[in-house]
Amino acid sequence: MNVSVVIPARNDAPMLRRALGALAVQTRPADEIVIVDNGSTDDSADVARAAGARVVTEPIAGIPRASAAGYDAARGDLIMRIDADTVVPPTWIADALADFADPSVDLLTGRATFYGAGPVTRRLGKAWWVGGMYWSMTIWLGHPPVFGSNFAMRREVWTQLRGEVHRETRGIHDDLDLSLHIKPWMTVRLDPSWTAEISARPFASLRGLARRVGWVVPTLRGHGSPWRRKALWDRWREDGTWGPLPESDGLAADARAARDPGWTPGDETPGEGHAVA
Numbered sequence: 001m002n003v004s005v006v007i008p009a010r011n012d013a014p015m016l017r018r019a020l021g022a023l024a025v026q027t028r029p030a031d032e033i034v035i036v037d038n039g040s041t042d043d044s045a046d047v048a049r050a051a052g053a054r055v056v057t058e059p060i061a062g063i064p065r066a067s068a069a070g071y072d073a074a075r076g077d078l079i080m081r082i083d084a085d086t087v088v089p090p091t092w093i094a095d096a097l098a099d100f101a102d103p104s105v106d107l108l109t110g111r112a113t114f115y116g117a118g119p120v121t122r123r124l125g126k127a128w129w130v131g132g133m134y135w136s137m138t139i140w141l142g143h144p145p146v147f148g149s150n151f152a153m154r155r156e157v158w159t160q161l162r163g164e165v166h167r168e169t170r171g172i173h174d175d176l177d178l179s180l181h182i183k184p185w186m187t188v189r190l191d192p193s194w195t196a197e198i199s200a201r202p203f204a205s206l207r208g209l210a211r212r213v214g215w216v217v218p219t220l221r222g223h224g225s226p227w228r229r230k231a232l233w234d235r236w237r238e239d240g241t242w243g244p245l246p247e248s249d250g251l252a253a254d255a256r257a258a259r260d261p262g263w264t265p266g267d268e269t270p271g272e273g274h275a276v277a
Contacts, residue, residue, distance in 0.1 A: 003078045004076030009036065019082065020048070020051040022092075024051065025090050028091075028097065033048075063174045067174045071162065079158060082150060089196070105187055106154055107187070107189070108153070109147050109152075111193075112149055114200040143179075144190040146178060
């Protein structure tokens with residue numbers, strides 16, 4: 001699989017330099033790194049070019065627009081996403097490819113640890129922000145949400161979802177928005193061992209934390225109440241899985257057959273989609 005790593009950046013030159021340094025020492029290098037310059041006034045674009053990355057310009061500020069522009073520009077079979085303040089371990093790409101060796105996996109999401117703050121802040125971030133997000137949003141969605149600082153998806157996933165995500169809306173979480181559009185036949189794998197370090201700057205002030213927490217409700221509101229779509233308790237099967245799978249989506253069938261030649265429509269058992277591993 002060809003691998004594209006997408007990083008949105010806005011005035012993040014020092015952190016971006018560190019993020020690109022970590023990508024430069026991967027045991028399995030990326031085939032391309034796409035930096036989305038989201039209206040930076042510092043030298044973020046120059047830092048990216050000096051590291052050999054391809055720079056895409058998105059002048060209108062907003063993470064949803066910037067991340068979508070990066071996914072649109074990515075050429076790889078596998079699109080991987082981190083933020084400019086993310087530092088990945090040397091086996092980050094290789095470990096992701098090992099997960100995607102399973103042809104049923106459509107999206108992969110991982111955990112995070114925090115740097116740049118005291119031990120209490122780091123523990124709270126890991127337990128409350130990351131752990132709480134996975135716990136609460138898995139209940140809400142019926143599958144793990146993808147974590148924008150550390151996730152990957154097959155190209156065909158983005159091909160199916162790119163016209164649905166709210167790229168024009170600011171003040172929302174782009175990763176949660178993407179998660180809300182994931183189809184029932186798509187499998188999301190949460191790999192707790194697939195980790196990255198991210199900056200604790202969201203927790204540096206109550207204002208910054210409140211802003212990020214405040215984005216959750218508008219993100220969910222933009223998709224309507226799950227009770228209007230279908231009650232949460234009806235969206236879960238008795239065995240704890242999401243189901244049943246629709247059988248009529250040609251795009252999904254074509255994508256699955258292309259990467260798994262032995263598969264034919266109807267092979268799945270009800271509820272196979274959105275598996276958690």
